[in-house]
Amino acid sequence: MWFPRLASDRVLRTRPVDAPFALTITEQNTQRLYCLNAQAEAQGLHRAMSFADAHAFCPDLLSAPARPDQDARFLAALPRWAPHHCPWVGPEGADGLVLAITAASHLWGGGAELLGDRGARAAAAGLSRRLGLGDTGGAAWALAHYHEGIAPPGQGLCALQSLPVAALRLEGAQATGLQRLGLRTIGDLAQSPRGPLARRFGPELMLRLDQALGRTPEAITPEREPPHYATRLTLPEPIGLSADVMAGTGRLLKRLCDTLKADEAGARVLCLTLQRVDRASQQVELRLASAMRDPARILALFERGISTVDAGFGIDQMRLEASVVEPLPAQQIGPKTQPAPDRLNDLITRIGTRIGLENIQRFLPADSHIPERSFLIAPAAYSQPKSGWPKSCWHAPRPRPLRLFPPEPIAGTTPRPAARFRWRRMGFTLARTTGPERIAPEWWLEDDSWRSGVRDYWHVETREGRRLWMFYTPQTPGWFVQGEFA
Amino acid sequence: MFTPLNTVFPLRPARVHEVCGAGAFGFAAVVCARVQTDVLWIREAWLSERLNPTGLSAFFDPSHLLIAQTKEQTDSLAVAETALKDGAVSLVVLELTRPLNLREGRRLQLAAKAGAATGLCLIPEGMGSNAAETRWNATPIHESHPPPRGEDSTLMRWEIIKNKSGTLGVWDVRWDHTAHRLDVVSPVGERPGSSHAPG
Missing domain, CATH: 3.30.1490.100 (DNA polymerase, Y-family, little finger domain)
Incomplete structure (x- = not known):
């Protein structure tokens, strides 16, 4: 079962249009057509054509970007609908399904009836499809892609012999090579001596031929049902x-x-x-x-x-x-495992059932000199604790405050801390200072609070006892308090 | 009579204690440092002041710290009660913004007793609850002569202002970052201005 226009049918199912329509994909900086509907093909457009050319041919072409990932998901969902006809379903390439109907066709009154029902259902779902039925997966594939129909049981070669060699699922170069030798159809190929062909084209060619004619078995791999808990x-x-x-x-x-x-x-x-x-x-x-x-x-x-x-x-x-x-x-529970x-x-x-699981957090170290970014806050349920915090190489070279708050401005514009200042409505007298420690902003990250440029951090001890972490911004003079030591 | 700090300081387990004053965070950090297992720190999400794990690493390994961010104090209290009762963490630190009433304080105390976990409330000045086992006032103080070793830690005055089962007292202490222990700087009686201290 082959869906020649799976991608565009998927998009048009939800939003049908009555006009030429194509999906485009960007390959090597060029927009190319990825998949088109029947009307677009009737205008002479074809796959892998560049989008600009297509527009020149057909000015009223509608287009949308292609989403191969969603196509794959859509194809993965299709087998779920197939067990209606038979239980053994597997994907075939990027745009096909293969169904093993051997034991199920009699329930529908024969292979042809089953095929007709199947096609009608796909058409009702808005998918263009081509169906082939054969003794083997290879024969069915050839029929679906090149000559829609049914190969009667045991007569695979008769049904296939007039089809081109590309119907054997060969690569482009192999098919071209065979045509250069004059072997245009599968019938020609089946009558040729096997030895020289295998030597020239490799064992792959003979394998494909045997698979199509039923001389070599080929298994269908159905998707496993996802576990359901x-x-x-x-x-x-x-x-x-x-x-x-x-x-x-x-x-x-x-x-x-x-x-x-x-x-x-x-x-x-x-x-x-x-x-x-x-x-x-x-x-x-x-x-x-x-x-x-x-x-x-x-x-x-x-x-x-x-x-x-x-x-x-x-x-x-x-x-x-x-x-x-x-x-x-x-x-394994042992003495060594934690x-x-x-x-x-x-x-x-x-606790998480009350306040939300993401509100229980833990600190993780981060590699940054910026004090606010030297740690990460991660939800505890989704992270592992990292031990060895102070020994890491990025450990701050100077003491850091115990408490941090958003910078609070205080008066003063001189490069050294003022002898007296007010902060949070309290007066402070300077006793000892240590500094400055210059920290430059990380220019590769956008951060509004660091717009004021580099900061000179001072460790200020006051006569009132409190020890504050203050900084001065030389590029736009001003003083701020950002933390308190303990 | 001089009261030694070790009669009151490793806070009595399975009880809820309170601390206020400018050095409350420092006090809490020292309490956390004495606990070897995980610590749960409950704070309301809107508070702008937050812990700095890099600064905290001078006291203990921040990977042992779990932080619960709550919307309001009712949630904080519920989380604290659950955690205390469960006993999976041996210390719960709770930042309070409004005074507890008798019922809330008592429930915390009962939960701590049931789970054998210690609780520590960081309270604003003068908002203590009656049910607290001890209440401390921690303030950083300035010292005119810095310690010779050039250590970076604040000299703090810890004053126990409520004690249900013992005497009150006042001590000047300093956290020793290298040795990871608390040093009592000098007996209270010998310091100026503390002649009326109890004991």
């Missing part, structure tokens, strides 16, 4: 007590965690949907600080969310889904 529970009588809901959740969790354990995965986000008898549903989302698959621990964390649920006239359906799953391989900080992660999860 969800369980549900339907109750004969509605329940309303939180203890009952917890017990039900416990049962669901047990089953879900067994599935997770079999796949060596752990849940990161769990979503519990409770459906009430009046068809209203409520959701309880639990975001975990680390991947987990221990039912008892997860159940304890659900407690707060379940206590807020309004049961109404009762709950008769429960569904538990692990919406985000991470790999969690089994770990035990996972389970208790701390449970605490983070429990």
Whole structure:
């Protein structure tokens, strides 16, 4: 099953136009046509033509940028719709599907009927398609691409012999080489001696021929169904007590965690949907600080969310889904391995259900001389602590304050700190100063607070006791307080 | 009579303590430094003053620090209560912006007792709660003669202004960055201006 215009059909499905339409892709600084619809092809345009030329041929051409990644996703979604006809479906290249219908065609009254139904469905979905049916994958591919039709069982060679050699899934150079030798059709090729051809073109050619004629088997690789981590529970009588809901959740969790354990995965986000008898549903989302698959621990964390649920006239359906799953391989417990900080992660999860998991943070070191950028603040649930903080090579060469705040301006324009100054409505007298330490802005990063240029930092001790971190900006004279030592 | 600092200073575990004054952050940093496990620091997200981990690394390894940013003080208190009760962290530092009422202070105290974790509230001046085990006032003081070793740390006057199970006292202390310990600079009685100090 071949979709000759998959990319443009995908775009036109959502936004049909009745005009020449093409998708463009930028290759080597040139915009080229990637895929076009039938009307555009009727105007004489073809693939890989430059977009400027195409516009000259056809001034009313509509275009849109191509998205090969979305095309691939669309093609990956197509097999999900194919099991209607047969269960064994695999992708074929970038724009085809291959279906093994051997054991399924009799359910539809024969291969031809199945093919007709299939084509009608694709047409209803707005996809242009070409179908081929043969004993082998190679024969079906050749028919789909070059001569739409059906090869009767056991007569593959008869159906294929008039097709050009390119129908054997050959590379361009091989097909051209064969045509130069005068071997234009598959029939010519099948009658030629195999030895010289294999010596000249390599074993690939003979392999393709044998695959098309059924002398060499070729397997279809169907996509594996993505694992699905969800369980549900339907109750004969509605329940309303939180203890009952917890017990039900416990049962669901047990089953879900067994599935997770079999796949060596752990849940990161769990979503519990409770459906009430009046068809209203409520959701309880639990975001975990680390991947987990221990039912008892997860159940304890659900407690707060379940206590807020309004049961109404009762709950008769429960569904538990692990919406985000991470790999969690089994770990060898030994004297050398660090035990996972389970208790701390449970605490983070429990706090996170109240204030949001991203609001629990930890500091990570960063490589910068700018005091505000010498550390990163990362959510604790999604980062690992980095130890050895003070020993790192980037450790500040001079003492840094314990507290930092946005720079607060104070009076003064002289390059040295004033003997008396006021800050936060308090008067201070200078006792000792250390400095200056010049820090230049990182010009490669845009930062509004460093627009005032380089800063000369002074470590100022006052007679009142407080020790402040002040800076002077020589390029636009002014004094600011930015931190306090402890 | 002179009260030694070590009768009160490693703060009594499983209780909630309070500290106010300009040196409150320094006090909290020293308390954190004495705890080897993880520390949870709860602050409201709108506060502009924040900890500098580079400065904090003189006291302890900032990778042990978890910060919870809350929207308002009610959330802060709920987070603190959960963390204290759980006991997974042995120290919870809480920045308060409004005074606690009797119920809130008592609940924190009970949670600390249940989880055997220590709580420390950084309070604005004069906003103490009745339930606190001890209340400290920490102020940085100026010294006319800097220490000979040229250490960079503030001389602080720690005054215990409320103590449920002990006497009050005042000490001048300094954190020793290289040795990672707290030095009491000189007995209070020998310093000028402290003749009326208790003891």
